[in-house]
Amino acid sequence: MTEIRLYNSRTRQVAPFRPIDPDRVRIYVCGPTVYDRAHLGNARPVVVFDTLFRLLQHVYGAERVIYVRNFTDVDDKINARAAETGRPIREITDETIGWYHDDMDRLLALRPTHEPRATDYVGAMIAMIEELVAKGHAYAAEGHVLFDVRSFPAYGQLSGRSVDDMIAGARVEVAPYKRDPMDFVLWKPSAPDLPGWDSPWGRGRPGWHIECSAMAHELLGDSFDIHGGGIDLQFPHHENEVAQSCCAHPEGQFARVWMHNEMLLVEGKKMSKSLGNFFTVRDLLDKRIGGEVIRFVFLSTHYGKPMDWTEAKVAEAETVLLRWRGLVAGIEPAQSPAPAVVAALGDDLNTAGAIAALHGLAASGDAAGLLASARLMGLLEEGAGGWAVRSVDSRTAALIEELLAARAAARKARDFARADALRDGFAAAGLIVRDTPQGAEWEAGPNFDPAALEALR
Numbered sequence: 001m002t003e004i005r006l007y008n009s010r011t012r013q014v015a016p017f018r019p020i021d022p023d024r025v026r027i028y029v030c031g032p033t034v035y036d037r038a039h040l041g042n043a044r045p046v047v048v049f050d051t052l053f054r055l056l057q058h059v060y061g062a063e064r065v066i067y068v069r070n071f072t073d074v075d076d077k078i079n080a081r082a083a084e085t086g087r088p089i090r091e092i093t094d095e096t097i098g099w100y101h102d103d104m105d106r107l108l109a110l111r112p113t114h115e116p117r118a119t120d121y122v123g124a125m126i127a128m129i130e131e132l133v134a135k136g137h138a139y140a141a142e143g144h145v146l147f148d149v150r151s152f153p154a155y156g157q158l159s160g161r162s163v164d165d166m167i168a169g170a171r172v173e174v175a176p177y178k179r180d181p182m183d184f185v186l187w188k189p190s191a192p193d194l195p196g197w198d199s200p201w202g203r204g205r206p207g208w209h210i211e212c213s214a215m216a217h218e219l220l221g222d223s224f225d226i227h228g229g230g231i232d233l234q235f236p237h238h239e240n241e242v243a244q245s246c247c248a249h250p251e252g253q254f255a256r257v258w259m260h261n262e263m264l265l266v267e268g269k270k271m272s273k274s275l276g277n278f279f280t281v282r283d284l285l286d287k288r289i290g291g292e293v294i295r296f297v298f299l300s301t302h303y304g305k306p307m308d309w310t311e312a313k314v315a316e317a318e319t320v321l322l323r324w325r326g327l328v329a330g331i332e333p334a335q336s337p338a339p340a341v342v343a344a345l346g347d348d349l350n351t352a353g354a355i356a357a358l359h360g361l362a363a364s365g366d367a368a369g370l371l372a373s374a375r376l377m378g379l380l381e382e383g384a385g386g387w388a389v390r391s392v393d394s395r396t397a398a399l400i401e402e403l404l405a406a407r408a409a410a411r412k413a414r415d416f417a418r419a420d421a422l423r424d425g426f427a428a429a430g431l432i433v434r435d436t437p438q439g440a441e442w443e444a445g446p447n448f449d450p451a452a453l454e455a456l457r
């Protein structure tokens, strides 16, 4: 059996991965808060953990891996969005989940085994909080329930900080009802016009951290194999998950391996909604950058390293994928992926090394091996062609858009000679253009010649 070695953020070491039960390999990954389109940074953990999911399925069997990724559908940001727009919360969260599925499907990410919505698990959260209060790890105060961090000596171990350092360094919310400034909210009161559930502490709603602890426990049990998410969640979110879960269920150990993807950066800073320096996955797809291209760019960098998004990386991915798609056209995939590719992935998900191995297969002319191995990484999938790698590179796509705009302008100006010349030029270049009520749609025909378009400028 292929050995998988993973870097565990908890122990800060790479170690061989041994599932608790090889017939039920269990992963939990923190999913999105659903009030807006996913930005490109949010897609990085999706692609990273999808690749891990595929590798585990390959090694242990597709039916033996249980992958849970939640939707946080109760949150202040969602309430704020509902207040701004006057729309019902459920409508906003349903719509956002639909967008998330559409966008992540385009990145060739498999749907997880379970995608729990937090609001379906509030009963389990209340039960867990009651357990924590009963065991002396939490206390109720002014309609809130707080976790008592001093009651859990291992608090801070995951992120490598002591409670005293945290207080000194962190921006903590001081509140009169907290015994210690680091104590965090498990439950809080809810105003009558906001979502709320009846509980032993009055009508209220859960804190964010308890959601993941409760859903992971319901779906995966006291102990499971891998917990993932972005490094930005390591503290406080994951630290708090550990504290809640280990104190409520001391017979288990919660997650054995913690994996954190590094951030997608924009000019050295984390891409994030709060900084406003983001663009969405949808923005890229609308620019006709293929989902497969986006996936390839992510896989070109190890998940543990910060990365930038650049036009050059997109162009490189397009070139490689187009060449590979040409090589494997009409070829049946080999029985199994190449050992070098599996070994690279097993080496703490060394996706850059796996891509280097794919280049080796392409160079040696092993198209069947290339196809089987690329598919293990979610690349060169059949049927994905239409929206996977697109048929033209981004520079050509931009030129086509420019020429279509020029044709529209010519028509508007009643310059029919120019409009007709463009129409004939498109046909001569093998570009199929259809006029629709939403505007012009185009497709590269079988004899498409991008060079012929240049002359139309």
Ligand SMILES: Nc1ncnc2c1ncn2[C@@H]1O[C@H](COP(=O)(O)OP(=O)(O)OP(=O)(O)O)[C@@H](O)[C@H]1O
Pocket (backbone or CB within 6 Å): 030, 031, 032, 033, 040, 041, 042, 043, 044, 045, 229, 230, 231, 232, 233, 261, 262, 263, 264, 265, 270, 271, 272, 273, 274
């Ligand atoms: N720039 C980024 N690069 C990589 N992963 C990211 C980035 N930003 C967020 N993530 C990850 O995306 C996932 C979804 O997180 P969540 O929905 O909480 O994002 P968010 O808080 O809305 O984003 P933001 O941080 O932009 O406000 C988490 O696993 C988080 O770690």
Ligand SMILES: [Zn+2]
Pocket (backbone or CB within 6 Å): 029, 030, 031, 212, 237, 241
């Ligand atoms: Zn979480």
